[in-house]
Amino acid sequence: MRVTQTDRDFANQLADAAGAVIRPYFRASHGLETKDDASPVTLADREAEAVMRKLIEARFPDDAIIGEEYGVREGTSGRAWVLDPVDGTRSFIAGRPIFGTLIALVMEGWPMLGVIDQPILNERWLGSVGQPTTLNGQPTTTRACRELKDALLATTSPALFGDDQLHAFEHLDGAVRSTVLGGDCYNYGCVASGWLDVVVESGLKIHDFAALVPVVEGAGGRMCDWQGDPLTADSIGEVVAAGDPARIEDILEALACRGH
Numbered sequence: 509m510r511v512t513q514t515d516r517d518f519a520n521q522l523a524d525a526a527g528a529v530i531r532p533y534f535r536a537s538h539g540l541e542t543k544d545d546a547s548p549v550t551l552a553d554r555e556a557e558a559v560m561r562k563l564i565e566a567r568f569p570d571d572a573i574i575g576e577e578y579g580v581r582e583g584t585s586g587r588a589w590v591l592d593p594v595d596g597t598r599s600f601i602a603g604r605p606i607f608g609t610l611i612a613l614v615m616e617g618w619p620m621l622g623v624i625d626q627p628i629l630n631e632r633w634l635g636s637v638g639q640p641t642t643l644n645g646q647p648t649t650t651r652a653c654r655e656l657k658d659a660l661l662a663t664t665s666p667a668l669f670g671d672d673q674l675h676a677f678e679h680l681d682g683a684v685r686s687t688v689l690g691g692d693c694y695n696y697g698c699v700a701s702g703w704l705d706v707v708v709e710s711g712l713k714i715h716d717f718a719a720l721v722p723v724v725e726g727a728g729g730r731m732c733d734w735q736g737d738p739l740t741a742d743s744i745g746e747v748v749a750a751g752d753p754a755r756i757e758d759i760l761e762a763l764a765c766r767g768h
Contacts, residue, residue: 509586509615511636519611519623519634522563526556526593526609527627534628535603548597553577556593556609564589574614576715588614588741592715596664596692605629608693612718617741622719624697633697635726641700650729650751651702656758659684659705662695673710673746676734680708680762696720699751700727706759710734712745724749730756734763 530552533539539551557577564573565581572583575591589611594600596607605628613621613636621636633648635641641648653659661684669677681687684706691698693716698704700723721731721739730753731739734746748763750756 509620511613511615511621511638515613515621516634516636516639518563518567519613519621520632522560522589522591522611523609523623523625523627523632525559525563526611527625529556529559530594530600530609530627534600534605538601540601548601549577550594550597550601552600553594553597557591560589560591560593560611574715576713586616590614590619590715590718592693592719595716596694599690599692604690606691606694608697610693610715610719612715612722614714614718614741619718619721619739622722624693624700624719624723626694626697631697633700633723633727635700635722635724637722637726639726641723641726643697643701648701648727650699650724650727651705653705653750653752653755656683656755656762657685659755660703661687661706661708662691662698662704663687663689663707663709664692664695665689668709668711670710676763676765677708679765680706680759683758683762693720696724696749699729699749700724702751705751706755707749708747708759708763710746712747714741714743717743717745717747720747720749724751727751729753732756732760734760736760 572588592610
């Protein structure tokens with residue numbers, strides 16, 4: 509299986525449709541509710557996913573759909589569209605334009621195409637296996653990081669780590685130049701464009717990370733789990749993104765100290 513130009517064009521169409529739904533709710537009445545897992549959800553989340561699912565069902569009826577808000581629709585093609593309509597809902601409800609719409613095409617369990625779309629700033633990263641990542645249609649690349657002590661690290665929130673994971677993250681935090689908090693998926697776009705060097709997170713679900721992998725790796729970076737293994741549909745949600753693949757071993761070594 510391979511990603512076609514038709515797939516890339518359709519991913520852009522999905523992002524356009526989601527953005528048209530989301531923008532009127534930003535810094536406006538958005539119908540905030542709390543889900544069973546205590547996470548926030550808005551009308552923007554639900555309606556954006558619904559419009560994307562409708563488009564997929566019409567265009568690719570044999571493809572599976574995995575969405576944060578409406579779950580799984582099984583398919584028969586070996587392909588799955590993975591959707592997170594508003595990744596960073598807390599930022600969205602706070603009026604901070606650092607959330608994003610995530611769209612991935614996963615083939616036989618492997619993330620092959622990804623979109624990170626920020627519909628307020630009109631920034632869209634698109635990556636697919638075998639193609640360079642673009643930001644608003646122009647190629648974009650990660651930056652070199654000669655040593656870990658020079659790196660700019662990001663994570664959404666240390667509160668999302670378990671105790672042993674937090675210990676490992678704090679060890680990494682002490683080894684880098686500086687750390688910024690917040691950002692959700694937007695951080696990974698910043699890695700792809702060479703503004704951040706490292707992102708480390710845990711507890712992510714497939715709809716949180718599948719789109720990120722082709723974007724970061726198509727820009728010259730690398731993504732893996734905390735053991736250094738590639739991210740697939742079976743990954744447990746411990747995620748590392750490095751703009752400079754040469755720093756991966758340093759990052760993993762720092763994270764290996766969990767509980768010590």
